[in-house]
Amino acid sequence: MISFILQHAPALCLATPLLFAFLTPLADKAGSRVRKAFVFLGILLTALTVFTLAQNVILQGARVYTMGASSPALTLPSGMTLPVRIILEIDAFSALMASLALLVAFFAVVYSFRFMKGNSLGKFYSLFFVMLAGLIGLVFTGDLFTLFVFFEILSISSVALVAYWYKRKKSVEAAFKYLLISSVASLCLLFSIGLLYGEYGLLNIAALAASMRLSFVTMVALGLLLAAFSMKAGAAPMHYWLPDAYGEAPTPITVMLGIATLSSLYALLRVLFTLFGSFSLLPVAGWVLICLGVVSMFVGVTMALKQDDIKRLIAYTAVSQAGFIFVGVGVGLATINSPALFSAFGENALKGGLFHLVNHGIYEALLFFSAGAVIYATGKRRLSSLSGLARKMPFTTVFFLVGAMAIAGIPPMNGFASKILIYESVYRFNPLLTVLALVVSVLTAVPFVKAFSSAFLGPEMAEFKKTKEVPMGMLLGMAVLAVIAVLFGLLPGLVVETIIAPAVNALASQAAYVGVVL
Amino acid sequence: MSGLSKIVKNVASVFIVPGLIFGAYVVAHGHLTPGGGFQGGTIIATTLALLLVAFGEKSFRKAIGKNALAMLESLALFGFIGIAFLGLQSSFFNNFLSNSGSLFGQSVQFGVNEGNINSAGVIPLMNFMVGIEVASGLTIIVIAMYSGWGERK
């Protein structure tokens, strides 16, 4: 049984959330208790499968799964040198992303049991599972067109969830913007898939990577892919949908949107490092990423300074933190063609970027959870109308503080560990970038000092007399994420060695990715 | 809203049966002729939309329940993914029925032929499931945009 599950784990990881998504509307008919138990079972099963697979992949190397073949390992049909079926390919980087997504999604579900009220929750959870399947499919697929399909699944389900509170004007408006941006992004993606198909007659990422040549059409395809994914990853010029969608979505969905944004970043990296990994023009793409990153860092942090809405404030700082990831990864990409530079500092920059990606996923979720707890307890989201909550909600206060320290890069937290890795390696590439990053990091602390002092410190207001700490279910997720944030900060070496380094190796060695399929 | 005029109602009732049969035909012959679950499902949904517009919402809902549509959609998708699961003996989405001799299991040699409906393995079954899903799903969209999906006041 175990070996059967392990053998089919890649397909099961995808199929389980879809199965539960389709059945949740039926379970909903049996009442809210049945629905809760059903949803919990679904997320638990998915999480177990994904963690088992991820552990297997990190220990034993990349896995492939051929959909519909007579055996999952049979990537090439007899007599062919090219794959014809859809192939799922899971390497250490995909496993890392999927585990991060499931960690956050699990606690988002537990959180939502108390947070979400209303009578359309069957559809809510059904869409939640669809979104989860989209995330897993996006990071697991080894086929460009399947990537597009799961990209669309992810964006359509998350648009519907952003507009969940359809009676609020702003939610619908944010959902419209988000849908517009994601549709344009996915149509750009589809057009570039068409260009690549016209040029090479292939759809599999590994097979395409092996036959890639430099030509104008390929360059345009690269440009379109870069535009599409960086649009969805919330990079600076097209970031404006992000705070709207994050701010207006129900909090469990905001957290999932954070992961969705990171998985668009995953797709971008997958495309740049793996699909175009043999290009001599990669340093240019690396510099594009660095520029996007620097602009995002500054735009995000300056906009965050003047926000009054607690969730929008966190969302803008999330834009600026994504900039750090872009810079770290961009430096890695810019040096990947010269082995000497890459082993000197490029690899460390890439490690820093990916480590920051994981840390960002964790502390961002923590911050949104605690902001959601404040909104849940008080019903208010404007910082100017909040005050003195520290005594009423001590746990939430501590968790928010942990998250704020992590995002500002203050020592014992995980944000510091990954930022220091980025600073060190980027300094050897270009000192100016490190200076800019340091300035932004210091600036990031300012909005959080403001938010913390105005919401949690200060005089207690009469209207919050009856405010209580949020229920256990909501605190649980925050507690676990806060512990992880501190642990990652205290043991950065161990974490980088065990989970980040395999992901970096998987990303940097295109030949290994191609070799598993061909 | 009790529907349009008598002429429209009569014309619609003339069209409804051929429309549904044509949709079912397109779904069933997806593996032999151009068409399949999506196309046939869309034809069925179009016919139902005609019914909705001609007879008005009240009589339509009397004939086709809201819950039934939603259940049908979920069940059809469950059937679709269930068929995919049944292939797990070899791999997910494996066409375990084709060339097996059982239901839809007659094998076909390469080349032009007349077409045998009892072939193609799981493909007709999946077409059937997708046909139901698309028909009910699009009908839900049409109803929701026509008169809302909530409880009526």
Added chain:
Amino acid sequence: MELIPFLGAALLFGIGLFALVFKRNLIKIAMGLSIIDSGVNLFLIALGYRSNGIAPIFTTAPVSNAQAAATMVLPAPQALTLTSIVIGLAVSALMLSLAVLLFKHYGSADARKIRGLRE
């Protein structure tokens, strides 16, 4: 002459993009998106065409067995286009629903008047 379908696809993409960038009406924006979608679908379908090809369906096909594989147009882009058409349908259904709701909330379909998020 050789290029007309590809050119048409790129032009449809451009027209749709023009509507997205310069039009203010929500319905027109949704239309622009649908036009881009059609352009991309046309592009995909055009990629699979072979001159004087026939549809890749063997049921009473007007071709001999030996010639079949060389005369039929490429089937993969057609499958991709089927998928992409349904996805486009889903996107436009959702987008039009959002536009209807926005019109109800703000009493206008003009994107300039819908600015609850830009205080």
Added chain:
Amino acid sequence: MKQAIKLIFFLVFSLFLLASVFTLRPFGAPKHHEMDSYFLENGQRETASNNIVTSIVFDYRGLDTLGEATVLFSAVSGVALLFRGALK
């Protein structure tokens, strides 16, 4: 000013698309068709389906179709969610 930026963005983007289309291979003569030839030659025997497009949609690329059905499902759920309030 804003209009000018938009116009420049639009023109540059469209020009890139047009240029890429012009440099693409000629219409009607696919250069690489190994994958599609495999479908045409073996699809009928392997899946026993006369319609090769259907055999790709449901067999070779079945996951895409599941994804597509899921997209439709989530759009339907989304529309039903958005219009769950009584309209009148």
